Amino acid sequence: MLFSFLFRMQESAESLSAQAMDAAAAAGSSPIFWVIVIGYFALVLGFGSYFARFNKSTSDFFFGGRRFSWWLITMSIVATGVGSHSFLKYSAKAWEHGVSGTMAYMNDWFFMPLFMFGWLPIIYFMKVRSIPEYFERRFNPLVRRLATIALLVYMLGYIGIGFATMAKTLLPIMEPHLGWDLMTITWVVAIVAGVYITFGGQTAVIFTDLLQGFILLLAGMILFVLGLNYLGGFDAFWNALPADFKLPLANYNDDPGFNFVGIFWQDAVAGSVGFLFMNQGLIMRFMACRSVNDGRKAAAFNVLFALPLSAVAVTCAGLIGRAIATTRPDILDPETVKSDEVFVRVTAILSTKAGFGFFVAAVTAALMSTVDTLINAVAAVGINDVYRPYREAKGKETDDRHYLRAAMWISAGATVAGVGSAWAFNQFDSLYEAHGWFHSTLTPPLVAAIFLGIFWPRFTAKGAVATFVLGSVFIVFGRFFPGLLIAPFDHGIPMDEEAPYKYIGALYNLVACFGIGIVVSLLTRREVKDIRGLTIWTGEDARHFFKGSAPDDRPGLKLHLRWQVNPALAEGTVQVDAEALEGLAGSEGAMVYLCDRRKWLGGLRSTHAVLQGVHAHGEVVHLSPDVADAGHFLVGQEIVVEKEF
């Protein structure tokens, strides 16, 4: 009953085609549509205000107190990875090229060994709070400043693009019924997103993303099932696709606008490294994991299972649309349908006005979950790489609560700046292009510098600066002289005069940046600098740094214990009896993780502490007051205690 209420059964072709044309505008006339959309916004705001209580420090605000389970982080990464434009962009790609439109979601495994055993342990164990901070610790303050400027401009612009995309998507619905223009819609979306991020921080982002990731995956899957049902089953759908459209990989090098080899270098190589190693929001998400092992689980589950599901979710409207256009061109005319309209048109054909509200909520969820991560990341870079160094340089002593308040102000400021850049992008197309140009010019040098920094100890600070500066210059030269500089890397792809080497240019950019970094490093003297723990070759030093003493990897048991506060204990410590200490395989100074026994909370009520001595009071764990406070444990609930190392 509910299904038929939300999602359309078979109707006449004439009726469907007409409804598809103005579905977005018509959706706003349904009260159910507004209940779904307003209910969704209210739920998101509620999340923000509830999770605000879990923010007691900047560590909570930026990294969620490093307490969350892998499955929460996985869902959060899914929501972050599927952006506001994903449904529209990848549906368009699938409409134009078929199943190969999923390529961008299906080629991220190649760099996993280097991420899981290289970058992830380094940022987690060395407590790297931001990418620019890594650059200073690995190289020098100049490299940090260059990275800070590049990241802030990129992220603030990207927030604006997110808001602008969302406003354009909602405009046909909001304008006829509420009279809202682009900027009004942008402000409404920004206020909702800004409120829950400003007060809720990383914890609100993670739990909101859990909801939003679920909504957008569910929406994609429902759309796919509805499409199959509409077409008469999977066989009918599959047989309706042209033969070339069924292949999961694009043509090798024929089409300059969409070719496999270019997409491989731009997406599977440059894009994967950029996403895994250089995405400040993603780094903060992994830092919110309760352990490196949970971070690895989140990354593995995301790439192995969640990304293929996301690929189906974001491309299925295009594939279903192509099958409908093949079998019923009277409903969806392949000659007149524009690629970027396909998602809305197919959704309108398959759903009722009320059901359309659910899909609007899904696209909104995709926007919110990408923008919230960016705003939180801007606040982290703003505090860690601009404000804190500034105050320390001035010799001003400041407690953590001051920085927590400042982080909230910067979050609000980043939201307003995002609205400002959305306005600018709407006014001047050239600004939108300039941001894309800036991004594609500065990303390869950052990627090369991080990569060489992690995996090549001989890489020098001068090499890093040269990678940034000369790398950017060579990339700009490549734009002006593609026939001379990029052509040697083109793999036989024809050069399109209007947009030369759209994808394969990434290979030239990477070769230029890596080449400059390597040559300059070999020609310059190696700095005398302690970089232990900051490269993959000193991984054990990173674990030593994290614990403050030699790691203890003896396997221990997970113990379920009652808890009570002992004000006599030193800050950050806990105490168990001798029997429990033996069960944990622990010793004085060992790091332990304490967690509410209800696994479905995902670590919301948990914290880390250090073992200090033993007591003689049986099966109870004594907590120092600050540990009990940080863990948010409920009185009367047993907690699980386990040794970390």
Add this chain to the structure above:
Amino acid sequence: MELPFDRVWLPYIYLYGVGGLIFFGGLFIVLKSTSFQASRPEDRRWIRILLFGFFWYASLHGIGILAAIA
């Protein structure tokens, strides 16, 4: 319509040829680094998962191609 070999299999060969070089090159670096400790069961398990992931995707793409040309 019969699709030519180049259109069907060349991207796959390139993806898992060049991608395989990146993946196994990375794995080699990891095994040589101090981040990986063979004495830790956890680390050995992750190496097995990494290998599984590579062949999982190679299978997914391979099955996808076979389904397309069937």
